[in-house]
Amino acid sequence: MGPDLDFAVVMDHLPEMLMGCLGTMALALSGMSLALIIGVAGVMARGSSLPWLRRLVIAFIEITRNTPFLVQIFFLYFALPAAGLRLNPTVTSILALGLNGGAYAIEIIRGGVQSIHKGQIEAGLALGLHKAQVFRLIVLKPALRAIYPSLTGQFIMLTLTSSICTSVAAYELTSVAQRIESDTFRSFEVYFTVTLMYLAISWLLMTAFAAFSRQYFSYPTR
Amino acid sequence: MTLSRRHLLGAAAAGALLPTLAAAQSLATIKSRGKVLIGIQGDNPPWGFVNTSGTADGFDAELGRAFGKFLGVETEFQPLAVANRIPALTTGRVDILFATMAMLPERAKVVQFSKPYVANIIQLVAAKSATVKTNADMKPLVIGVPRASVQDTQITKNAPDGTTIRRFDDDAATIQALLSGQVDAVGGNMFYLDRIGATKPGVFETKLEFTRLFNGACTRLGDKELNTAANSFVDQIKTNGLLAHAYTTWMKQEPPASFPDAIDGVPFIAA
Amino acid sequence: MNIAFGLKEFLFLLTGLKWTIFLSLIAFTGGGAAGLLVAVARTAQNAALRRAMMLYIAVFQGTPLLMQLFVVYYGLGLIGIQLPAWAAVAIAFTLNASAFLGDIWRGAIEALPRGQTEAAIALGLPMLSRLRDIILPQALRIAQPATVGYAVQLIKGTSLAAIVGFIELARAGQIVSSQTFAPILIFGIVGAIYFALCWPLSLYSARLEAKFAAAR
Numbered sequence: 001m002g003p004d005l006d007f008a009v010v011m012d013h014l015p016e017m018l019m020g021c022l023g024t025m026a027l028a029l030s031g032m033s034l035a036l037i038i039g040v041a042g043v044m045a046r047g048s049s050l051p052w053l054r055r056l057v058i059a060f061i062e063i064t065r066n067t068p069f070l071v072q073i074f075f076l077y078f079a080l081p082a083a084g085l086r087l088n089p090t091v092t093s094i095l096a097l098g099l100n101g102g103a104y105a106i107e108i109i110r111g112g113v114q115s116i117h118k119g120q121i122e123a124g125l126a127l128g129l130h131k132a133q134v135f136r137l138i139v140l141k142p143a144l145r146a147i148y149p150s151l152t153g154q155f156i157m158l159t160l161t162s163s164i165c166t167s168v169a170a171y172e173l174t175s176v177a178q179r180i181e182s183d184t185f186r187s188f189e190v191y192f193t194v195t196l197m198y199l200a201i202s203w204l205l206m207t208a209f210a211a212f213s214r215q216y217f218s219y220p221t222r
Numbered sequence: 223m224t225l226s227r228r229h230l231l232g233a234a235a236a237g238a239l240l241p242t243l244a245a246a247q248s249l250a251t252i253k254s255r256g257k258v259l260i261g262i263q264g265d266n267p268p269w270g271f272v273n274t275s276g277t278a279d280g281f282d283a284e285l286g287r288a289f290g291k292f293l294g295v296e297t298e299f300q301p302l303a304v305a306n307r308i309p310a311l312t313t314g315r316v317d318i319l320f321a322t323m324a325m326l327p328e329r330a331k332v333v334q335f336s337k338p339y340v341a342n343i344i345q346l347v348a349a350k351s352a353t354v355k356t357n358a359d360m361k362p363l364v365i366g367v368p369r370a371s372v373q374d375t376q377i378t379k380n381a382p383d384g385t386t387i388r389r390f391d392d393d394a395a396t397i398q399a400l401l402s403g404q405v406d407a408v409g410g411n412m413f414y415l416d417r418i419g420a421t422k423p424g425v426f427e428t429k430l431e432f433t434r435l436f437n438g439a440c441t442r443l444g445d446k447e448l449n450t451a452a453n454s455f456v457d458q459i460k461t462n463g464l465l466a467h468a469y470t471t472w473m474k475q476e477p478p479a480s481f482p483d484a485i486d487g488v489p490f491i492a493a
Numbered sequence: 494m495n496i497a498f499g500l501k502e503f504l505f506l507l508t509g510l511k512w513t514i515f516l517s518l519i520a521f522t523g524g525g526a527a528g529l530l531v532a533v534a535r536t537a538q539n540a541a542l543r544r545a546m547m548l549y550i551a552v553f554q555g556t557p558l559l560m561q562l563f564v565v566y567y568g569l570g571l572i573g574i575q576l577p578a579w580a581a582v583a584i585a586f587t588l589n590a591s592a593f594l595g596d597i598w599r600g601a602i603e604a605l606p607r608g609q610t611e612a613a614i615a616l617g618l619p620m621l622s623r624l625r626d627i628i629l630p631q632a633l634r635i636a637q638p639a640t641v642g643y644a645v646q647l648i649k650g651t652s653l654a655a656i657v658g659f660i661e662l663a664r665a666g667q668i669v670s671s672q673t674f675a676p677i678l679i680f681g682i683v684g685a686i687y688f689a690l691c692w693p694l695s696l697y698s699a700r701l702e703a704k705f706a707a708a709r
Binding site for chain 1: 551552555556557558559560561563564567568571645649650652653655656663666667670676677680681683684687688691692695
């Protein structure tokens with residue numbers, strides 16, 4: 001006779017869980033966008049000639065990558081108001097995801113930019129390409145191609161990390177799961193189902209990223 | 223050694239026995255183990271909290287230790303978050319809950335309550351400057367509660383449709399949400415105001431009282447022997463002074479003169 | 494702020510830290526041992542075994558650590574296994590470590606030139622000896638930077654045990670902060686403690702990576 005499992009009760013709440021998935025995707029996409037912006041800005045600041053700016057960016061990267069996301073989001077939600085900045089759970093979550101993702105994005109993008117050999121740029125200019133064309137075709141596209149696996153992997157991790165935002169009462173799949181758990185008391189069934197949903201979300205993202213890569217990056221390199 | 227059909231049947235029989243054992247009477251297991259596993263709240267003084275030496279302490283802890291003595295075994299406490307209390311019991315993680323469990327009919331469907339042993343008041347705490355005289359006044363407020371707590375149930379039920387309710391992991395987060403201004407009001411038990419007032423005195427007060435509740439010890443449905451033991455224990459502490467001692471130590475008041483003989487929808491005795 | 498943050502509160506944080514370190518060590522060693530098996534199975538001759546390991550790794554890499562914690566924490570009790578909270582949580586982290594480390598080491602094994610394995614087979618070395626003496630020592634060395642990098646993720650990951658009510662460092666901080674209401678100070682200190690644990694490891698990992706890059 002096995003353990004007493006009741007998935008039917010949980011499946012009654014399927015519409016709510018699907019809405020929760022949308023909440024997760026919204027947080028993740030907003031967080032990713034902010035992370036990209038911080039990434040690019042961070043790379044430029046990191047390469048600046050001002051030593052204090054460089055050190056500030058490095059400090060930001062090291063602190064963010066060596067402290068847990070839970071502590072970061074607690075700080076943003078509970079501690080910032082004491083300093084005068086009170087943000088609601090959604091904005092706090094997007095900010096936390098953006099900062100956290102951004103710290104990793106800075107290093108990934110920097111690696112990509114550095115991978116473009118100066119000789120390539122010089123050759124492009126010598127061949128008569130405009131500066132803008134050089135940037136787009138010789139720097140940006142190959143750099144993106146080089147960092148694409150790391151960057152998309154990081155974005156999928158960011159989507160999974162969004163589950164922690166439930167601790168500041170943000171609206172996403174995990175907080176929905178916890179609501180359903182407190183209504184039905186079916187803890188294992190709820191979390192098992194939701195885990196499968198996260199698996200589906202990350203698989204969908206991987207497939208989408210791979211399709212984009214095949215479309216945009218399949219050109220011969222030598 | 224090759225597997226014969228006999229071996230496979232034996233293994234299957236043993237496997238089928240396993241879940242049955244988990245649902246069986248746990249009193250014998252507790253006695254043979256020499257230890258009772260008690261679920262308690264980890265961060266809800268004065269009921270259950272973990273003190274600075276890392277041990278479980280508080281009203282429920284004092285009674286829990288007395289229950290262990292009553293059974294003649296050692297006591298081991300498992301601090302639980304509010305939302306984990308019932309799951310920890312039903313999935314076999316603990317034998318019994320002394321965890322500020324308000325006796326509610328929905329909960330009585332999933333766990334077995336003992337006779338009540340402590341009273342509680344669920345109320346709304348907000349800033350003195352806020353005007354909250356009736357339930358309808360809650361609409362413009364952002365209200366924080368610990369997820370799956372009785373405050374959660376009460377506020378969800380009594381607040382007008384469309385009120386923003388934020389559910390946090392535990393009491394610690396909920397109280398911080400109020401202190402940091404992230405929420406305008408919180409649903410608390412009768413000690414919230416003391417805890418909040420200790421940190422920011424004079425700013426907050428209780429606005430609305432939702433319900434007076436009683437708490438009972440919880441055992442798994444069908445676990446008759448442990449429920450009987452729990453009820454005998456509760457009867458005993460009401461007469462031998464143990465309950466009065468716990469009340470004056472932790473609640474700073476006398477225990478109620480009497481507890482209800484019956485609560486609607488919540489049986490005290492396992493069927 | 495009425496209740497000042499003093500020695501008593503700091504000691505409470507340290508009891509939380511004790512659990513953080515304990516959980517991390519158990520998960521890393523247990524997960525490391527299991528991860529070796531996962532890596533070897535993932536690169537085995539048997540196609541079914543390889544695919545099973547691919548699925549195992551994909552599940553842990555494609556779902557949030559928080560969900561893995563919940564499923565193991567509640568699932569263990571359901572199948573009749575009664576364990577204290579720290580053990581259930583430790584098992585969840587150990588499984589996660591086995592999948593991630595297994596994948597890292599699988600990558601390192603595959604990075605070795607095939608000639609190594611072929612030569613070992615030609616010399617008549619049995620599989621256990623091939624793995625123990627030739628493949629694994631080299632693979633684990635190549636994988637050192639990534640392995641240390643995962644150790645950092647694991648330490649940070651233990652903070653999630655807070656959400657199932659376990660009192661490790663992050664939750665201890667939450668409780669102290671609600672008592673003293675000095676969140677900037679408390680979460681700052683908690684963050685600093687995690688940083689003190691993780692940053693040296695991250696620097697070590699970066700140094701290892703530079704060493705291997707130079708050698709190449």
